[in-house]
Amino acid sequence: MTEFTKPFDSSWQAYLLLVPTFAVLIAFLYYPAVETFRLSLYQTLLLGTQKAFVGLENFKILATSPEYQRSFVISFAFAAFVVVGTLVVSLFVSYLLFEVSRGTSSYLVAAIWPYALPTAVAATVLMFLMHPTLGVITHYLEALTGIELDWFTSGPLAFVVVGLVAIWKQLGYNIIFLVAALNNIPETLTESAKLDGVGRLKMLYKVYVPLISPTMVFLVVMDTIYAFFQTFPMVDLMTSGGPSGATNLLIYKLYRDAFEFNSLGKASAESIILFVIVAILMYVQLRVSESYTHYGA
Amino acid sequence: MSHIQLDDLRKRFGDVEAVRGIDLEIEKGEFLVLVGPSGCGKSTTLRMLAGLEDISEGELRIADERVNGVAPKNRNVAMVFQNYALYPHMTAAENMKFGMKSAGDYGDDEIERRLDRAADILDIPELMERKPGELSGGERQRVAIGRALVREPEVFLLDEPLSNLDAKLRVQMRAELLKLHQELQTTTVYVTHDQTEAMTLGDRVAVLDAGQLQQVAEPQELYDFPANRFVAEFIGNPAMNLVPVDVVEDGGEVRAEHEGFSVGLPDQAGLDDAVGQSAHFGIRPEDVSLAGNLPADAPTHEITVSVTEPLGESLLMHCDVGGDEIQVKAEPRAEIRPGDDIEVGFDEERLHLFDQSGDAVYHSTSATPKTSEAPLTE
Numbered sequence A: 001m002t003e004f005t006k007p008f009d010s011s012w013q014a015y016l017l018l019v020p021t022f023a024v025l026i027a028f029l030y031y032p033a034v035e036t037f038r039l040s041l042y043q044t045l046l047l048g049t050q051k052a053f054v055g056l057e058n059f060k061i062l063a064t065s066p067e068y069q070r071s072f073v074i075s076f077a078f079a080a081f082v083v084v085g086t087l088v089v090s091l092f093v094s095y096l097l098f099e100v101s102r103g104t105s106s107y108l109v110a111a112i113w114p115y116a117l118p119t120a121v122a123a124t125v126l127m128f129l130m131h132p133t134l135g136v137i138t139h140y141l142e143a144l145t146g147i148e149l150d151w152f153t154s155g156p157l158a159f160v161v162v163g164l165v166a167i168w169k170q171l172g173y174n175i176i177f178l179v180a181a182l183n184n185i186p187e188t189l190t191e192s193a194k195l196d197g198v199g200r201l202k203m204l205y206k207v208y209v210p211l212i213s214p215t216m217v218f219l220v221v222m223d224t225i226y227a228f229f230q231t232f233p234m235v236d237l238m239t240s241g242g243p244s245g246a247t248n249l250l251i252y253k254l255y256r257d258a259f260e261f262n263s264l265g266k267a268s269a270e271s272i273i274l275f276v277i278v279a280i281l282m283y284v285q286l287r288v289s290e291s292y293t294h295y296g297a
Numbered sequence B: 001m002s003h004i005q006l007d008d009l010r011k012r013f014g015d016v017e018a019v020r021g022i023d024l025e026i027e028k029g030e031f032l033v034l035v036g037p038s039g040c041g042k043s044t045t046l047r048m049l050a051g052l053e054d055i056s057e058g059e060l061r062i063a064d065e066r067v068n069g070v071a072p073k074n075r076n077v078a079m080v081f082q083n084y085a086l087y088p089h090m091t092a093a094e095n096m097k098f099g100m101k102s103a104g105d106y107g108d109d110e111i112e113r114r115l116d117r118a119a120d121i122l123d124i125p126e127l128m129e130r131k132p133g134e135l136s137g138g139e140r141q142r143v144a145i146g147r148a149l150v151r152e153p154e155v156f157l158l159d160e161p162l163s164n165l166d167a168k169l170r171v172q173m174r175a176e177l178l179k180l181h182q183e184l185q186t187t188t189v190y191v192t193h194d195q196t197e198a199m200t201l202g203d204r205v206a207v208l209d210a211g212q213l214q215q216v217a218e219p220q221e222l223y224d225f226p227a228n229r230f231v232a233e234f235i236g237n238p239a240m241n242l243v244p245v246d247v248v249e250d251g252g253e254v255r256a257e258h259e260g261f262s263v264g265l266p267d268q269a270g271l272d273d274a275v276g277q278s279a280h281f282g283i284r285p286e287d288v289s290l291a292g293n294l295p296a297d298a299p300t301h302e303i304t305v306s307v308t309e310p311l312g313e314s315l316l317m318h319c320d321v322g323g324d325e326i327q328v329k330a331e332p333r334a335e336i337r338p339g340d341d342i343e344v345g346f347d348e349e350r351l352h353l354f355d356q357s358g359d360a361v362y363h364s365t366s367a368t369p370k371t372s373e374a375p376l377t378e
């Protein structure tokens, strides 16, 4: 028998041990957040060495800027493309992984390794694979379809290419969760369906998807955050927001405003807006899914 | 012609041989129970019948057709699982309809008709719109059985369907399953580890141990004429007493000699071969009676009571006889205390002898071996 021991003699010891965590949180999370909010109310020059309080002026400028509006729309379209694409492809791959009975772990590793790649590396590698003139993939695609795939000059093509790279990079993360969720479904459900002769596709969308819907909601939220915030390196390395703004996502525009055009105040306002957008999206996703999701199998 | 035929059916999982050559024929409309201790291969056998487990060796025929490689859905069997396997996000009705709808062979009217009929038979029409999470264990099991019923399969396979229910509900569902089978007369294979369930449900009972069939017989025959020690001890509760004896011939009479008793064995088949051997003498606790209940001239033996267990409807006594323990069932209110010496007699029509390898060599009443099968030897 183990005796119950009080972990700490007094509460101040406990607080003391929490200090490092709080210090890190405050220094790198709460303080910058507050500072960003404060900065968004200023107009800044020369990397913030000179600034003037302008109230909500930054937000007003953004709201009326056609360039910002365009970036706004593009970001939403991009997020929708990436979230839907990632979920559909990863669900398909996960289902195959779930059904295969031999060599499961090697397939799993093969499917999730892109996730382990640093984003910048992934973006660079794929950029060369899909390069309009040098790329292997583009070469064969062009040979097969006869269509010229010059995404360095075509806006819609560039949008799709960056989207595909973003999807490819995020697949691993989704697959890990989906395979785990699928493996949690009692095997007798599958067996019972086999006896009834239920088709595999029907089984997927009538039984498996409803049963793993809590995981899918989680992934929708995570993929949304990913699409809005973590796709910066791909845009930066592959298209620099171009051609003519077709891939100018909010997160990329924000960076340019801050560090190329030195408008720290405006960029702060943009990050506040981005934060609010994603927060609202998450709230809506969770509320909507609540009524559809089946929790507790 | 038998409906299901298992011919030297085997199943290996890597090095483990879970099922080691089962030969069995199941008649059309029969209720066959597969019973045995945990891990003996009951579920594996059933799953091979269903097609959920590949057959390593041997042949399986359903309705005279070899089905070894046939997909589960083409065997026209329905299975009820121990954990019900209901789809948690569907209502009872949807659960029952899902298979039929997916198979696509049935019209909507036909589906509704079968659904209503199954709901009526199982007395669950008012539960049809509830999801499994809103049903009790017994109700879920009914829905699961309903799902099998609507398929109107040729064969029902049930794997311990009642073991998640409480004792009272289990007895009730047992009776309902019997009624259901009498009504539908569908060939049924039922797996359980509970010998009471096996005895009450089965037209015939197949006893399995370590992947091998020990005996297939009607319940009473299994109880009266166990083919070997395993069946003798597995069927019946409390288990049959088995004590080592020497079988000797003494002035024209064959007797089983033990430190604590000596019993005359009525002449029956197999007795002559047993003479001069050491064997195990078997008698069920309920076939031992207190001397007071026997005619005055009946032979009795003295035994010492070590523990008493009042069971309500009877008194179970653990007794010492010549260094071995035997269990005795007496009337519930017998005034017997631990430590007492009592006189008991053995019912001479219910004596058994098993040889050193465990096979039954002798029963003191003649068996009517119409369905009894010889025990398997390795």
Ligand SMILES: Nc1ncnc2c1ncn2[C@@H]1O[C@H](COP(=O)(O)OP(=O)(O)OP(=O)(O)O)[C@@H](O)[C@H]1O
Residues within 6 Å of the ligand: B013, B016, B017, B018, B036, B037, B038, B039, B040, B041, B042, B043, B044, B045, B193
């Ligand atoms: N998939 C498997 N892989 C390896 N061994 C298995 C597998 N399934 C069953 N076994 C083994 O086969 C033997 C028989 O298992 P089975 O499930 O048929 O037993 P059972 O009689 O149904 O037992 P229980 O009453 O506990 O359900 C066991 O020893 C088990 O460990």
Ligand SMILES: [Mg+2]
Residues within 6 Å of the ligand: B042, B043, B044, B159
């Ligand atoms: Mg089992």
